Each structure stands twice: as C-alpha cells, then as structure tokens.
Amino acid sequence: xxxxxxxxxxxxxxxxxxxxxxxxxxxxxxxxxxxxxxxxxxxxxxxxxxxxxxxxxxxxxxxxxxxxxxxxxxxxxxxxxxxxxxxxxxxxxxxxxxxxxxxxxxxxxxxxxxxxxxxxxxxxxxxxxxxxxxxxxxxxxxxxxxxxxx
Amino acid sequence: xxxxxxxxxxxxxxxxxxxxxxxxxxxxxxxxxxxxxxxxxxxxxxxxxxxxxxxxxxxxxxxxxxxxxxxxxxxxxxxxxxxxxxxxxxxxxxxxxxxxxxxxxxxxxxxxxxxxxxxxxxxxxxxxxxxxxxxxxxxxxxxxxxxxxxxxxxxxxxxxx
Numbered sequence: 001x002x003x004x005x006x007x008x009x010x011x012x013x014x015x016x017x018x019x020x021x022x023x024x025x026x027x028x029x030x031x032x033x034x035x036x037x038x039x040x041x042x043x044x045x046x047x048x049x050x051x052x053x054x055x056x057x058x059x060x061x062x063x064x065x066x067x068x069x070x071x072x073x074x075x076x077x078x079x080x081x082x083x084x085x086x087x088x089x090x091x092x093x094x095x096x097x098x099x100x101x102x103x104x105x106x107x108x109x110x111x112x113x114x115x116x117x118x119x120x121x122x123x124x125x126x127x128x129x130x131x132x133x134x135x136x137x138x139x140x141x142x143x144x145x146x147x148x149x150x
Numbered sequence: 151x152x153x154x155x156x157x158x159x160x161x162x163x164x165x166x167x168x169x170x171x172x173x174x175x176x177x178x179x180x181x182x183x184x185x186x187x188x189x190x191x192x193x194x195x196x197x198x199x200x201x202x203x204x205x206x207x208x209x210x211x212x213x214x215x216x217x218x219x220x221x222x223x224x225x226x227x228x229x230x231x232x233x234x235x236x237x238x239x240x241x242x243x244x245x246x247x248x249x250x251x252x253x254x255x256x257x258x259x260x261x262x263x264x265x266x267x268x269x270x271x272x273x274x275x276x277x278x279x280x281x282x283x284x285x286x287x288x289x290x291x292x293x294x295x296x297x298x299x300x301x302x303x304x305x306x307x308x309x310x311x
Contacts, residue, residue, distance in 0.1 A: 001170070002160045004185045010204050013197040021201040025209065032214060063217050064202070 024064045027072070027083060031061065034079045050078045151175075153283060155255065157305040164207030169255045169304050171283065180258040180279075184244060192261065195242050199225065203256075210251040219267055221288070222280035223248045224259070239263045243273050245280035247287060249298055255283070282311050 039045040047057040060067070060075075067075075076083050110122040152174040158181065161168040170181035178186075189196055202215060202225065216223045224243045240262035247255040257280050260272035267277040286309050290296050297303050 001156050001158055001179060001182075003158050004182055006161060006185065006200060006203075009196060009200045013201055017194065017197045018201055021198055022205060025202070025205050025215070028214060029209070029212070032212075061214070064215060 021064075024066065027067060028064050030083050031075065034075075034081055034083070035061070038079050038081070046078060050074060151311055153309050153311055155304045155307045155309075157302060158256070161203070161207065165210040165252060166206050167253050167302065167304070168203070169253070171255065171257065180276075181256040184256070184258045187260065189242060189261065191238075192236075192242050195236075199242060199244060206254070211248060211254045212251060213248060216246075216248050219277065220281060221284045222267075222277050223284075224277075224280075225256075240265060240270075243267070243276070245273070245276045247280060247284045249287070249291070249304075253298055253304060255287075255304070257283070283309070286311060 035041055035043065035046060039049070043057045043061060044054055047054045050057070059065075060071070072083050111119045112122055113119060154172045154174075155169050156172065156179065158168045158170055170179040172179050206212075206215060216225055218224075222245050225246050242259060243262045244259040245257045247257070249255065258276045260276065262270050262273045264270040267273050270277075287296075290307075290309060291298055296307060
C-alpha cells in the first residue's frame with residue numbers, strides 16, 4: 001500500500017520546521033554517541049560528573065529535546081567534546097582537526113579542491129594546474145567542522 | 151479478530167520498513183485512517199511528527215526517537231514551543247510498534263486529551279490496540295514465527311487478537 005497524505009504534508013512543511021527537526025535529531029544522536037564513548041553509555045556517570053540528579057539527566061536522553069545553549073555548553077564541558085560546532089568566519093585557532101561526516105545514505109566519493117578553494121568531484125577537474133593537492137572527502141559535504149577544544 | 155500487516159511501500163525506501171495493519175472487517179488500514187484525520191489546531195505538531203518519520207527513513211528508527219507508554223510506542227516529537235502554546239490537550243499521538251531500527255508498525259492515533267491514555271476517549275482504543283498487537287508480536291518474534299532480520303518479513307503477516 002501507499003501512504004495517502006504523508007508526502008504532501010512533508011512537501012508543505014515550512015523549511016524552518018524541517019531544519020529544526022533535523023537539528024534536534026542530530027543533537028540527540030550526538031548526545032547518545034558521546035554518552036557511549038565517554039561514559040560507557042551510563043547516564044549515572046554523566047550525572048555525577050555534572051553534579052545533577054539522575055532524573056534530570058535521564059530527561060535529556062528521553063525522546064527528542066529542545067536544549068538551551070547553556071545546557072548544551074554544560075554537556076560539552078562534561079563530555080570534553082563539542083556537541084554542536086559553530087561555523088566561524090575566521091579560522092578557529094583552537095581547532096586541532098577537521099571533521100567531515102558522510103550524510104546518511106550518501107555514497108563516499110573523492111573530491112578535489114580547486115585553486116580558489118571550491119570542491120569538485122574528481123573527474124571534473126582535469127588540468128593539473130587547477131588542482132590543489134587533493135583530499136579524500138565525501139559527496140555533499142555538509143560542513144567542515146572544526147572540533148575539539150584545545 | 152484477524153490482523154493483517156502490510157508494508158507501506160513509499161515510506162520504506164530508506165533504512166526503515168514502515169508497516170501498518172488492517173483489521174478484519176475494515177476496508178482501510180490503521181495508518182490511512184490516521185492520515186485522513188484533520189488536526190486543524192495541531193498543524194505544526196503534525197509537521198513535526200511526519201518529519202521525524204521522514205528523518206527516520208534516513209537515520210534508522212532509533213529507540214530514542216520514541217516515547218514509550220507501556221509497551222505501546224507513541225511517536226510524538228513536540229517542541230517546547232508547541233507544548234507551551236498548547237494548554238488544551240497533550241497533543242497528537244500516533245501509536246506505533248517499534249520492532250527494531252529497521253522495522254516499525256504505524257497504527258492510528260488522535261489528540262490525547264488526558265494525561266493517562268486510558269482516560270482519554272480519543273486515544274484509548276488506539277492505545278489499547280497498540281498494546282495488544284505489540285504483546286502478540288513480541289511473542290511471535292520470540293517463538294521465531296517471524297524473522298525480524300529478514301527484509302519485508304512482516305509484509306502480509308497475519309495474527310489473531
């Protein structure tokens with residue numbers, strides 16, 4: 001069978017609502033990833049580190065939450081890793097690595113940076129002079145995210 | 151009563167197979183019935199709900215995206231903004247059954263008007279149905295009547311409730 005109105009509702013969804021849902025789900029996924037990585041998946045250990053009650057921490061991990069920047073900052077400090085990264089207009093001198101993520105369901109491919117810094121699929125650049133020393137990257141780069149606090 | 155599971159083809163092209171059910175004696179599927187409902191005062195909420203489902207198609211149906219009410223898995227995402235502006239009710243509930251990251255059954259739902267779903271005239275029957283089917287499905291999985299790791303294994307599957 002096919003859904004009746006699902007795709008119509010998705011199409012008429014305002015762009016900001018769609019972006020908000022994606023953002024909230026990204027944050028949720030990141031929190032669960034960091035909890036596993038840093039605290040063995042145990043909310044109790046995170047609560048102890050933050051000096052919060054287990055109930056309060058548990059709330060953050062139930063369903064999809066709207067976090068304030070203050071809570072996200074506190075969580076970042078507790079994890080010792082960023083949860084979200086802001087694209088700064090100048091190079092971040094504290095960044096110690098660049099992170100490129102593969103969006104869901106996208107195939108990995110090779111990209112090259114041309115002499116003015118634009119990204120192209122490998123086959124589109126032919127002249128040696130047009131190509132900067134190439135990097136291995138991914139299709140549809142969603143952001144080069146500077147990460148980790150110095 | 152016989153319950154037939156059916157794959158929702160156009161929603162199942164990503165990482166998740168979404169199913170719905172048809173109850174014996176009814177002409178429409180449960181999720182179709184939900185889609186036909188009009189929620190004029192909850193439009194923003196419906197957008198959020200459908201977009202969470204849409205994102206799941208790309209990410210997989212992670213357990214953390216679901217709100218659990220006993221063994222019925224309602225699936226609402228309601229932002230604080232909407233929660234704060236809505237003083238009348240508890241918002242839309244679409245009841246569903248989470249099987250694993252690749253399989254979800256979408257059932258029916260409505261506006262929840264009471265904190266306890268059993269006390270709400272609108273969602274009570276959907277909540278009860280989700281619980282009953284969830285329990286029988288759990289048993290069928292344990293008894294290996296369905297292999298949940300196999301693609302489309304729930305399509306055309308029948309149970310008695």
